Every structure is written in structure tokens, then in C-alpha cells.
Amino acid sequence: MSTRTNPTLHSIGVVSRRTGLKPDVIRAWERRYKAIEPRRSETNRRFYDDEDVARLLLLRKATLAGRQIGQVSHLSTEELRELVEGDEAAIARAPRGAGTVLDAPEDGPLEACLSAVENLDGQALQLHLERGVIELTFPKLLEQVIEPLLVAVGTMWQDGDLRIAHEHLASSVVRGVLHSQMSNYVPPTNAPSIIVATPARQVHEMGALIVAAVAAMEGWRVVYLGADLPADEIAAAARLKGVEIVALSLVYPVDDPKLNGELTRLRRLLGETLPILVGGVAAQSYQPTLNQLSCRFVGSLGRFREELRRHRVGSVESRGRGSKTVE
Numbered sequence: 548m549s550t551r552t553n554p555t556l557h558s559i560g561v562v563s564r565r566t567g568l569k570p571d572v573i574r575a576w577e578r579r580y581k582a583i584e585p586r587r588s589e590t591n592r593r594f595y596d597d598e599d600v601a602r603l604l605l606l607r608k609a610t611l612a613g614r615q616i617g618q619v620s621h622l623s624t625e626e627l628r629e630l631v632e633g634d635e636a637a638i639a640r641a642p643r644g645a646g647t648v649l650d651a652p653e654d655g656p657l658e659a660c661l662s663a664v665e666n667l668d669g670q671a672l673q674l675h676l677e678r679g680v681i682e683l684t685f686p687k688l689l690e691q692v693i694e695p696l697l698v699a700v701g702t703m704w705q706d707g708d709l710r711i712a713h714e715h716l717a718s719s720v721v722r723g724v725l726h727s728q729m730s731n732y733v734p735p736t737n738a739p740s741i742i743v744a745t746p747a748r749q750v751h752e753m754g755a756l757i758v759a760a761v762a763a764m765e766g767w768r769v770v771y772l773g774a775d776l777p778a779d780e781i782a783a784a785a786r787l788k789g790v791e792i793v794a795l796s797l798v799y800p801v802d803d804p805k806l807n808g809e810l811t812r813l814r815r816l817l818g819e820t821l822p823i824l825v826g827g828v829a830a831q832s833y834q835p836t837l838n839q840l841s842c843r844f845v846g847s848l849g850r851f852r853e854e855l856r857r858h859r860v861g862s863v864e865s866r867g868r869g870s871k872t873v874e
């Protein structure tokens with residue numbers, strides 16, 4: 548689609564100014580509620596026509612009248628228009644001071660965080676995340692805000708809606724918050740320990756960091772080694788700390804011929820029995836090697852939690868029977 552030369556198509560910035568809706572709200576309404584379907588240029592940028600702008604204005608008015616976006620997003624533009632006209636007439640008839648809703652509904656924590664990222668405002672992002680911990684608790688913040696925030700920032704970067712500077716700012720603030728929250732989970736003295744890392748040449752770190760946070764919340768002592776670590780270093784740390792599990796995150800590349808060698812070396816250094824759990828979007832593409840080396844592919848954070856719980860029960864039982872834990 549040739550959008551650049553077509554003056555009847557508008558960028559998200561123009562639509563934002565015409566509707567008074569922040570760009571991240573417009574994107575969130577599209578992604579989460581399918582409220583609007585913009586066209587895409589060859590470079591995957593969003594473009595909107597006048598009808599889209601009118602629809603967004605109606606959606607804004609409906610939410611300003613106190614309606615939830617999820618309840619109105621599926622309506623046709625005509626139905627929306629009728630609804631909004633009805634609301635406006637009712638509001639005009641209401642006695643003065645009857646509590647008509649004239650302010651925009653307050654942004655949720657995810658929208659507030661995205662807005663802070665868009666404005667390259669690290670301090671505001673940090674504040675929203677810290678407030679989120681208080682209002683939601685850390686586990687819920689992780690699930691409802693941090694994970695979707697990182698994914699949204701990633702998608703917006705891919706779409707050309709954010710720059711790499713935005714991603715770096717978001718990653719750096721989130722990293723700080725995750726580390727500081729993890730340090731609040733003091734494991735019991737007999738807690739099992741786990742190493743979390745990404746192998747050599749796997750530079751994407753945020754997935755590993757989230758996995759580390761999940762393990763900390765599950766009561767494990769976490770030895771977090773970060774990204775891009777050679778097998779020898781992971782194995783040395785595992786030996787020094789006597790860990791019960793090594794968890795690895797694989798995100799990119801999906802076809803590193805040297806990774807198979809790294810994993811083979813790691814398995815040899817760790818011995819045959821120490822569980823190696825491997826997850827992340829690239830993990831499945833190394834499945835034959837993982838199977839061969841008895842590394843367990845873990846497809847989701849939920850499954851990861853289950854694995855940790857199962858292992859914990861198993862290791863308590865085997866301690867009870869007097870057998871040694873793997874070191």
C-alpha cells in the first residue's frame with residue numbers, strides 16, 4: 548500500500564492529535580480489543596483513514612461517558628454513534644453536579660508504563676512500576692504489567708513505532724526493578740538453588756530475568772548469571788553453589804550451530820543427572836539436541852513453576868529417604 552503520498556491516510560501521531568487519544572492507547576485498543584483495524588504500509592506502519600478517526604472519537608466519547616472500552620469495542624460505528632448520542636443527551640438532561648463523567652478514565656498501570664517509555668521518561672516508568680508493586684503485588688505486576696510491557700515495547704519496536712533507545716530505557720528500568728524485587732524474596736535456609744543464565748551468544752536477557760524472578764517467588768535461592776555465558780562458566784558456578792537445577796533461556800538466534808556444542812559441553816561438565824531446563828522462543832528449534840542431552844524443554848512460565856514445585860517435592864522425598872541431592 549502506498550501510504551506516504553495519500554493525504555487521506557493519517558499516521559498515528561496525526562490521529563492522536565485529532566482524537567486526543569495517546570498513541571499507546573490507540574494501539575492498546577487495537578491489540579487488546581480489536582476496536583480498530585488500521586492499514587499497514589510496506590514497512591508495517593499503521594495508517595488510518597477519516598472513518599477510523601471518527602470511530603476512535605466515538606470510542607473516546609463512549610469511554611468518557613463512563614463505559615468500559617471492552618464493552619463498546621465490538622459495536623459497529625453506527626451503533627457507537629447512536630450510543631454516544633444517547634449518552635450525550637442523557638448527560639445534558641442530568642441535573643448539574645449529578646456526577647457526569649467528564650475526565651478521561653485513569654490509565655491502567657500498563658498504559659501508564661507504556662506512556663513513560665514513549666516519553667523516554669525512565670523516572671516515571673520506575674515510579675509506575677514501584678506503585679504497581681504496592682497496588683498489585685509483585686507477582687501480579689510481573690504477569691499483568693512487566694511481561695506485557697516488554698512484549699509491547701518489542702512489538703512497537705518491530706513495527707517502527709518505537710526506537711531502540713525506547714527499548715533500552717525500558718529494559719534498563721525493568722531490569723533494576725526486577726533485581727530489587729528479587730532481593731526481597733529471602734529464601735529459607737534449606738531452599739534449593741537454581742542457576743539462571745543464557746548460553747554464549749544468546750544476548751536477549753529479559754526472559755532469563757523473568758524466569759529468575761519466578762524462581763525467587765517460588766522460594767528458590769537464585770544464582771542469576773545474566774546473558775551470554777560460556778558453558779564452562781555456567782558449570783563452574785553450578786559446582787560452586789551446589790545447585791539443583793540449571794535453567795537456560797534461548798531467544799535468538801534459532802540456528803546457532805555452535806550452541807549444540809555449548810549445550811553438549813555443559814551437559815558433560817554438569818554430569819548426566821543434574822536437571823537442565825530450557826525455555827524461551829528459540830528453545831524448540833534446538834529440540835533434537837535438547838532431547839539427546841536429556842535437557843527438558845519447558846514451554847511456558849506456568850510449566851516452569853510446576854517443574855520447580857515437582858522438583859522440590861521430589862528432592863524433599865529423596866532427602867527423607869536419606870539419598871543425596873545432586874551436586
Ligand code: B12
Pocket residue numbers: 694697698700701702704705711714718748749750751752753754755757758794795796797798799800801824825826827828845846847848851
Ligand atoms: C529487547 C530486544 C533486543 C535487545 C536485548 C536487550 C536485552 N539485554 O535483553 C537487543 C537490542 C540487544 C537486541 C538485539 C538483537 N535482536 Co532483539 N529483540 C528484542 C525484543 C524487542 C524484545 C525481547 C524481549 O525482551 N522480550 C520480552 C521477553 C520477556 O520475552 P522473551 O525473551 O521471549 O521471554 C519470554 C518467553 O520466551 C519465556 N522465556 C524466555 N526464556 C525462558 C526460559 C525458560 C526456562 C522458560 C520456562 C521460559 C522462558 O518467558 C518470557 C516471558 O514470557 C524482541 C522482539 C520481541 N517482540 O520479543 C527482539 C528480537 C528477539 N530480536 C531480534 C533480533 C533479530 C535481534 C538482533 C539480531 C538485531 C540486530 N540486527 O542486531 C540482535 C541480536 C544480536 C545477537 N548478538 O544475537 C529478533 C529475533 C528474530 C528471530 N527469532 O529470528 C526479534 C524477535 C525482533 C524481530 N522480530 O526482528 N534485541
